[in-house]
Amino acid sequence: MLDLATTKVHDEQRQGESFAPFKEDPNAYNKLFYIESYGCQMNFADSEVVAAILNKEGFGATRKVEEADLIFINTCSIREKAEQTVRKRLTDFKKLKTARPGTLIGVLGCMAERLKSKFLEEEKLVDIVVGPDAYRSLPRLVDEANEGQKSVNVLLSREETYADIAPVRLNSNGISAFVSIMRGCNNMCSFCVVPFTRGRERSRDAESIVQECRDLFENGYKEVTLLGQNVDSYHYIPKDGNESDAVSFAKLLEKVALIAPELRVRFSTSHPKDITDEVLHTMAAYENICKCIHLPVQSGSTRILQLMNRTYTREWYIKKVDRIREILPDCSITSDIIAGFCTEEEQDHQDTLSVMDYSRYDLSYMFFYSERPGTLAQRRYKDDVPLELKKQRLQEIIEKQNQLSLENYKKDIGRTFKVLIDGDSKRSAANWVGRNSQNKVVVFPKNGAHKKGDYVMVQINDCTQATLFGTII
Missing domain, CATH: 3.80.30.20 (tm_1862 like domain)
Known part of the structure; x- marks a missing residue:
């Protein structure tokens, strides 16, 4: 939800972010795709399924939209502002396509079914429209779009769970x-x-x-x-x-x-x-x-x-x-x-x-x-x-x-929590950031003995309304 107001948004709930697979080498592929995801965690997980399907078809991920052969935006329909943001991004992508003919633009996810005719026919913003249950059809839809057809599959399924597809972990911290x-x-x-x-x-x-x-x-x-x-x-x-x-x-x-x-x-x-x-x-x-x-x-x-x-x-x-x-x-x-x-x-x-x-x-x-x-x-x-x-x-x-x-x-000041280290704090590489069992963000100084992915015991000595600050004990 793009216009939500919240005291904090955890890393896994970031909005409108582009992704490339963790430790992925884009030079291993002749064709590149770019995905920008909005909305709930399910959309981000779906983007990882899409990445796996495209990898099998010879497409590698890129964080640089201007070099992509395929540009996808994974959409959210929860809020009106989310749809406005998606429409603006599609207009930006269309300009890139003008400068780089042959690039295909696709809409994935929750906006696909409801606005397919507008995207394809009225505004001519996209080449491919795919609903959440139709990602397996992406290779066929890409081929059709390359041949000049407007490709759509927004059919809902009573069985599809993508259980057999191993997601490509996008922009993962590896933890x-x-x-x-x-x-x-x-x-x-x-x-x-x-x-x-x-x-x-x-x-x-x-x-x-x-x-x-x-x-x-x-x-x-x-x-x-x-x-x-x-x-x-x-x-x-x-x-x-x-x-x-x-x-x-x-x-x-x-x-x-x-x-x-x-x-x-x-x-x-x-x-x-x-x-x-x-x-x-x-x-x-x-x-x-x-x-x-x-x-x-x-x-x-x-x-x-x-x-x-x-x-x-x-x-x-x-x-x-x-x-x-x-x-x-x-x-x-x-x-x-x-x-x-x-x-x-x-x-x-x-x-x-x-x-x-x-x-x-x-x-x-x-x-x-x-x-x-x-x-x-x-x-x-x-x-x-x-x-x-x-x-x-x-x-x-x-x-x-x-x-x-x-x-x-x-109330957590003075308490000690088991914290999983996610990585460097955004504000200072001298500090670790992690989360406790209650999903609260904890920031604490490094001591040289630990690495990302370790569990440490941290005593809390200060806080804001969104972050706990402490020291490893």
């Missing part, structure tokens, strides 16, 4: 990696386009997930993040099995955690209605399953939650927070919050602020409501909260989160 465990979403939240752009929910073969995580660990990776639109509804039944053989998300978490104690396991995103006690107890049982849960609330008002079709009430959400705190006292909780949804009144807004106070989020992704074409909300409700009021309420939410984050981080 952390995303692993997609499922695709699509069955939750018809009224504000969301995902069920229409990514299709129905389907879970990937559990053993293929475990094997991918094992391969990553054997290749030096120390952390995996299991990705899905709603990971808690993961449910895989082997082809020759029955319900008694089913793998739940809790069982999958355990399988990955058992690969090695040194492999950290994270996951995103959870839906409050689906995260179970079994998942929480599994997290408590394994030290290497990180104690951090992203639990989007969206609104603190039961009335607004019903309009959003979130299927829980304010009181139910609060009880879920209580249960997490009971089973995992040291767990970090983060959230998503929408300001100014249809018909929202001042009391609804105050309900959201009070839920924030109760839940004490370490971080929230906060934005004002932006009506998306084709969603249930667009068809059912009037977007009737004035823009200025949306912005005012969003600012109050941001200020509340900034306050909570700083208070939470101050």
Whole structure:
């Protein structure tokens, strides 16, 4: 979400970034591709699948868009501003194509299906349009585009999970990696386009997930993040099995955690209605399953939650927070919050602020409501909260989160955490940066005895609202 306001954005959630495979030699290929990705972690993971498919066709990645034979932009439809940014970038790419005839431009991902005719015919910005379930068809589409055809495949699938494709790790630090465990979403939240752009929910073969995580660990990776639109509804039944053989998300978490104690396991995103006690107890049982849960609330008002079709009430959400705190006292909780949804009144807004106070989020992704074409909300409700009021309420939410984050981080001063070193701090090569189990960024001086990928114990002595500062002990 490109116009989100947040107290911090972790490296793995960067927006609008171009990628090339880690330790990839572009000189090994005669043809080059460039990918720029926007939006959620799933989009970044999808770009790694696309890279693997293109590598097999003889294309190498480049970070220099001006030398690419293929230019792709992996798109996000969550927010209107995201679409505006993508359109601007496509205009920039079209200028590059004018200077370098023969270059092909393609749109991948969530905007592909909804805006395919505009991109191809009305604005003539692209040559290839490919939806999230159609990446296997890219080689054929590239050939068609090279022959002068406008190539499109935006068909959604009930089976595609790309389970057999080993992703090419893009711009990787060699320490952390995303692993997609499922695709699509069955939750018809009224504000969301995902069920229409990514299709129905389907879970990937559990053993293929475990094997991918094992391969990553054997290749030096120390952390995996299991990705899905709603990971808690993961449910895989082997082809020759029955319900008694089913793998739940809790069982999958355990399988990955058992690969090695040194492999950290994270996951995103959870839906409050689906995260179970079994998942929480599994997290408590394994030290290497990180104690951090992203639990989007969206609104603190039961009335607004019903309009959003979130299927829980304010009181139910609060009880879920209580249960997490009971089973995992040291767990970090983060959230998503929408300001100014249809018909929202001042009391609804105050309900959201009070839920924030109760839940004490370490971080929230906060934005004002932006009506998306084709969603249930667009068809059912009037977007009737004035823009200025949306912005005012969003600012109050941001200020509340900034306050909570700083208070939470101050409580960590004096504590000692196990930190995985991600690499050099951006501000000084004299410092390491890493994250603790709660996914909080920790910066600390180097002492010469450690390297990237090591675990170290760090005592915290200072903080901001987004970063902990400490010393190795």
